[in-house]
Amino acid sequence: MNIDFSVKEAVIKRYSVRNYSQREIESQKISSLKKFIESLDNPFGSKVSFHFLDNATLEKMEKLGTYGVIKGARSYIGTTIKLEEMSLEALGYEFEAMVLFLANLDIGTCWLGGTFDRQGFSEAMNVGSDEVFPIITPYGYAADNKHEKELEMRHMIQADHRKDWNQLFFDGDFYTELTEDRAGDVAFALEMVRMGPSASNKQPWRIVMKEGEFHFYEYKELGYSDYFSYDIQRVDMGIAAAHFDFAVKEKGIKGSFKNVTDLEINLPENMNYVFSWIKEK
Numbered sequence: 001m002n003i004d005f006s007v008k009e010a011v012i013k014r015y016s017v018r019n020y021s022q023r024e025i026e027s028q029k030i031s032s033l034k035k036f037i038e039s040l041d042n043p044f045g046s047k048v049s050f051h052f053l054d055n056a057t058l059e060k061m062e063k064l065g066t067y068g069v070i071k072g073a074r075s076y077i078g079t080t081i082k083l084e085e086m087s088l089e090a091l092g093y094e095f096e097a098m099v100l101f102l103a104n105l106d107i108g109t110c111w112l113g114g115t116f117d118r119q120g121f122s123e124a125m126n127v128g129s130d131e132v133f134p135i136i137t138p139y140g141y142a143a144d145n146k147h148e149k150e151l152e153m154r155h156m157i158q159a160d161h162r163k164d165w166n167q168l169f170f171d172g173d174f175y176t177e178l179t180e181d182r183a184g185d186v187a188f189a190l191e192m193v194r195m196g197p198s199a200s201n202k203q204p205w206r207i208v209m210k211e212g213e214f215h216f217y218e219y220k221e222l223g224y225s226d227y228f229s230y231d232i233q234r235v236d237m238g239i240a241a242a243h244f245d246f247a248v249k250e251k252g253i254k255g256s257f258k259n260v261t262d263l264e265i266n267l268p269e270n271m272n273y274v275f276s277w278i279k280e281k
């Protein structure tokens with residue numbers, strides 16, 4: 001996979017588009033999207049599959065249903081995995097790469113993990129019964145205005161707000177905040193994580209910097225994932241990994257993701273270790 005666009009510009013451009021115009025996407029953009037999806041990979045080693053639903057009639061789309069959340073969209077992409085260690089993170093990483101790729105082409109998307117008719121879409125996209133189907137997104141050009149329900153939703157989940165650094169990033173332990181100065185050349189990558197999308201905008205990612213290593217934790221909201229057979233906030237962790245990875249690569253900083261087992265960091269309640277990024281010395 002080759003990210004040949006500005007990570008920062010794509011991250012800033014991306015927002016959840018829930019109202020779509022009827023403007024056709026140029027065929028050249030569609031073919032570059034398909035090529036990009038074929039090239040996707042992830043640092044967690046789990047396979048992620050993509051499924052397409054193109055140019056469905058609006059009538060059909062309305063029957064499939066997103067509970068009135070998405071309007072005007074006729075094309076969707078869904079993604080499936082086998083439920084295994086790190087596969088939700090792998091999904092988050094690859095799907096967000098695609099979302100940023102589309103944002104760079106001025107094409108809107110909206111991560112949907114809850115508000116869609118999973119059964120209807122899995123039939124329309126020929127998803128196998130042995131596959132776990134956590135996420136879909138509509139894609140297309142945004143309409144000129146946001147629809148009413150969309151405005152209500154954005155207000156309710158404070159979609160334009162992000163937590164401050166001192167709530168997300170820590171220095172050595174969970175009791176010391178990390179400053180941009182101390183983060184040094186990795187500060188940009190952390191800022192890209194901070195700006196990312198997450199389910200209900202809960203921003204569950206917490207990162208502890210320790211001796212050139214960046215340890216990623218999930219601050220798990222109790223009960224939030226009860227509705228699912230998996231922890232949807234682990235998808236958010238994959239999104240954080242993607243933003244971080246693309247940003248360090250853009251800055252030419254070398255390192256890789258690893259699972260570190262012997263960390264001596266005291267954990268606050270509901271804090272779960274997920275993975276680390278180790279800077280090359």
Ligand SMILES: Cc1cc2nc3c(=O)[nH]c(=O)nc-3n(C[C@H](O)[C@H](O)[C@H](O)COP(=O)(O)O)c2cc1C
Nearest residue numbers: 015016111112113114115159197198199200201235
């Ligand atoms: C894993 C995941 C699942 C999401 N599920 C839904 C959903 O079911 N319905 C919805 O309208 N938005 C959903 N969102 C979008 C978030 O609400 C949105 O990203 C967040 O509020 C921040 O707003 P922004 O994307 O405009 O920056 C989801 C986002 C993520 C990352």
